[in-house]
Amino acid sequence: MIGAEERAAMRGLLRSVNDHLGAPMAPAWESAYWAVPRHAFLPSTVWVGDDLAECSRETAPETWLRHAYADTSVVTQINDGGQETDPDDRWASCSASAPSIVFRMLNMLDVRPGQKVLEIGTGTGWNAGLLAHRLGADRVTTVEVDPVLSADASRRLKGLGLEPQVIGGDGAFGDEAGGPYDRVLATCSVRSVPPAWIAQTRPGGVILLPWESPWFCYGLLRLTVDGHGVASGFFSPHSAFMLMRGQRTDLKIYRDVVRDDHEPVESFTRLAPRSVAGDDWAAQFAIGLQLRRVWRAWHENPDVEGVATRLWLATTDAASWAAVDWDGKSPERFTVWQYGPQSLWDTAEAAYDWWRNAGSPGPERFGLTVTPDGTHTPWLDTPDRFVPQLG
Missing domain, CATH: 3.40.50.150 (Vaccinia Virus protein VP39)
Structure with a gap:
C-alpha cells in the first residue's frame, strides 16, 4: 500500500x-x-x-x-x-x-x-x-x-x-x-x-x-x-469548511434579490466597505455573529459608470439589500444604496462599530450557548456578555 x-x-x-x-x-x-x-x-x-x-x-x-x-x-x-x-x-x-x-x-x-x-x-x-x-x-x-x-x-x-x-x-x-x-x-x-x-x-x-x-x-x-x-x-480561529448541504443558501443578486422596480435610498458613508467586508477576518467573524441573516458579495469593475468596486449586502430572505460603491478615487467617500425594510449598510456599520468599541476581539474571545429550544446566543468572553443580534 x-x-x-x-x-x-x-x-x-x-x-x-x-x-x-x-x-x-x-x-x-x-x-x-x-x-x-x-x-x-x-x-x-x-x-x-x-x-x-x-x-x-x-x-x-x-x-x-x-x-x-x-x-x-x-x-x-x-x-x-x-x-x-x-x-x-x-x-x-x-x-x-x-x-x-x-x-x-x-x-x-x-x-x-x-x-x-x-x-x-x-x-x-x-x-x-x-x-x-x-x-x-x-x-x-x-x-x-x-x-x-x-x-x-x-x-x-x-x-x-x-x-x-x-x-x-x-x-x-x-x-x-x-x-x-x-x-x-x-x-x-x-x-x-x-x-x-x-x-x-x-x-x-x-x-x-x-x-x-x-x-x-x-x-x-x-x-x-x-x-x-x-x-x-x-x-x-481555525479554517473554513464546506457548508452542510441542508443549510445552503442559493441566492444570486440579480436573479433573486434586485428587481427593476426597486427604488433604493441613496446616502453616503466614510466607512470604507473594505473595513467591513475586507481582509480583516476578526472583523468579519464578529460582524457575522451579529448579522446572522445577512450575506455579502463583491463586484469588481461592475458595468456602472463611475463605480470601480461595489459591495453587495442582502438578507437571506431577499427582502432587503444594499450596495456600497467606490469610485476608485476618493478614499473617504462611498455611495450607499439601500432597499427594503432593513437598512443593511446602516446595520453593518453598527456591527462594525460595536466590534471596534469592544476592542476589536478575535474569534477566540467569542463563544456560543445553544439551549434545548434551539436558541443560539453568541457572547464575548463570558456567557453573560451577549453579542448584539442586529440582523
Whole structure:
C-alpha cells in the first residue's frame, strides 16, 4: 500500500503538520497517520487550485501524489457529483481537508480510550479511518449524505481492514440509534447547531464543529453539553469548511434579490466597505455573529459608470439589500444604496462599530450557548456578555 515514494511524501507532510501545530503529533495519532495513509482515501481524479483544475493519478501520478501530501485541502467532488461540461461551471462540493486542520481538530476533540465518536460528514473516509484506528472501529460511527461518497468511503476503509459504521443519510439528524456519544465531530460547517447532535451527546461530552455565518465562513466551535441539554463553548480561529448541504443558501443578486422596480435610498458613508467586508477576518467573524441573516458579495469593475468596486449586502430572505460603491478615487467617500425594510449598510456599520468599541476581539474571545429550544446566543468572553443580534 505504501511504496517508497509515498513514504517519503508522508514523512514530508508529517514534518509540515508538526510545524503547523507547533509540537510533534501525539504518538497515538502518528501511529494512525502511518497506518491510514491519506492517498489511499483520495479518488483517482481530484481538482486543485482556485480554478479547480483537474488532476488525474493515471495521467499525472507525481503531481497527484504531490497534492495528496501537501498540507492543503484537495477537492474530491465537484457539482455534487453531477456532470459538468464547462470548466467555468465547476464548484467544489466535497474536499479532503488540509491534514494540519484534521489533526488540530482531532487534538481538540480530546478522545479517550473507550469513548464513542459520531462523525458528521464522512467525505473520503480518512478522518473516520484515523478515529477507527485510534479507538477501534466499533467505537466510531460516521454519517454521509451523498450515497456515492458514502459507498466509496466504506470501500476504502474496508480495504485497510477498518470498518466503522458508515451510515448514509442527512447528518443533521445524527444517529439516534447509536447514541449517546462521548464526542461528536462535524467535518462540514453549520450556521446553526442541529438539535440532534446535542441530544445524542452524553452530559460532559464534546461537540466540535466548523462554523459559518452567511457573512463569513470561518472558525471552529467546541461545545460541552451539560446535564440539561445545554451546549456552550468557545470558538477558535481555525479554517473554513464546506457548508452542510441542508443549510445552503442559493441566492444570486440579480436573479433573486434586485428587481427593476426597486427604488433604493441613496446616502453616503466614510466607512470604507473594505473595513467591513475586507481582509480583516476578526472583523468579519464578529460582524457575522451579529448579522446572522445577512450575506455579502463583491463586484469588481461592475458595468456602472463611475463605480470601480461595489459591495453587495442582502438578507437571506431577499427582502432587503444594499450596495456600497467606490469610485476608485476618493478614499473617504462611498455611495450607499439601500432597499427594503432593513437598512443593511446602516446595520453593518453598527456591527462594525460595536466590534471596534469592544476592542476589536478575535474569534477566540467569542463563544456560543445553544439551549434545548434551539436558541443560539453568541457572547464575548463570558456567557453573560451577549453579542448584539442586529440582523
